Amino acid sequence: MIDVHYFPTPNGKKVTILLEELGVPYTVVTVHIGRGDQFQDGFLKISPNNRMPAIVDHAPKGGGAPISVFESGAIMMYLAEKExxxxxxxxxxxxxxxxxxxxWQMANQGPKFGERGHFSRVAESEGDQSYAQRRFNDEVHRLYGVMNNRxxxxxYLAGDDYSIADMISYPWTSSYAVQGxxxxxxxxxxxxxxxxxxRPAVQRGMAVTVDPGEDPASITPEEQERRRKLLYNQRARPAPVG
Known part of the structure; x- marks a missing residue:
């Protein structure tokens, strides 16, 4: 059984698409990134970059202790190689x-599409964002061109056969209209x-969701402020003492 530490973002959906295509049983473990679950000590043991997704394979090839893998590209390589x-x-x-x-997806498409989304949401109180918005809008357009020309x-991206290269790139493009x-x-x-x-497996993988477990109206101003401080402008965490 595979545990998928997950929240329904494009990075999480890459992994669920592959698992659905493989027909491998998996359990979703919610990592609510809005409230900061990714900073909990237990999660950091399997994902030291405090980002989801991550997996734990309780039945690795060859047997032995469970294997944990973080970073979506590494997860997809691991699962595809195993199966x-x-x-x-x-x-x-x-x-x-x-x-x-x-x-390419990990180094270019994901980060640039993510930055485009981030700077499109920055409040006016944070200052003029026009340069950043123009830069990342242009970069997103360029990357669609890279895929189109390929x-x-x-x-498919890697040739005649459907592969993890296609699955990893698809979720970030599902919001093409919002991306302009x-x-x-x-x-x-x-x-x-x-x-x-x-593809039915793509549809199933994209549809995987989690119970957010809270009513947004119930989040107090103090909790909203705590989350802002935790989630934005992060700096290095101190190393453990001992």
Whole structure:
């Protein structure tokens, strides 16, 4: 059984899409990032960067103690390698065709799309955000172009076969309209996006949610302030003493 420490963000949904495609049983363990669950000591033991998702595999290949993995790209590589699907291992060229696009997503698409979202929400009281908004809007547009140009002569990002490269990239594109993207401008990407959107496992993985366990109206001003201090402008945590 796989425990998935999860909140329904694009990074979490990458992993649930893959698990649904694999048909592997899993249990969702809620990590409510809005209230700061990711900073709890128990979670930090499996995800030292205090970010979700993370997994714990209680039945690793070859047996032995449970294995925990953090970072969505590493999780997807781990699961695909364990199950022998969606990431070829015997063909070196095919293996790294997939691997480079998984890393591209982790290093480029995810961070840049996330920054675009962040700066689009910053309050006016924080000052003029126009440069940051323009920079990340342009970068998001550029990255859609990267995918579009990649897909003009191949069915999937890594070639003819559907892989974790596609699954890891899809969730961040599901909000293309909010990101200001016109799909008709990127016809090759649009074809890929529409095909993936019809896959039942993708639909199931995208639909995985959690019980937030609270009424937003019940959150006191003091708790709101605590969360702001915890979640924003984070600096280094001190190392354990001992």
């Amino acid at each position: 022998g699907r969606f990431w070829p291992q015997d063909d070196l060229r095919a293996k790294y065709e997939v691997a480079q696009w998984v890393i 897909l003009y002569d191949r069915r 993207i016109d799909l008709d401008e990127f016809k090759h990407f649009k074809r890929w996006f529409e095909e993936l959107s019809e």
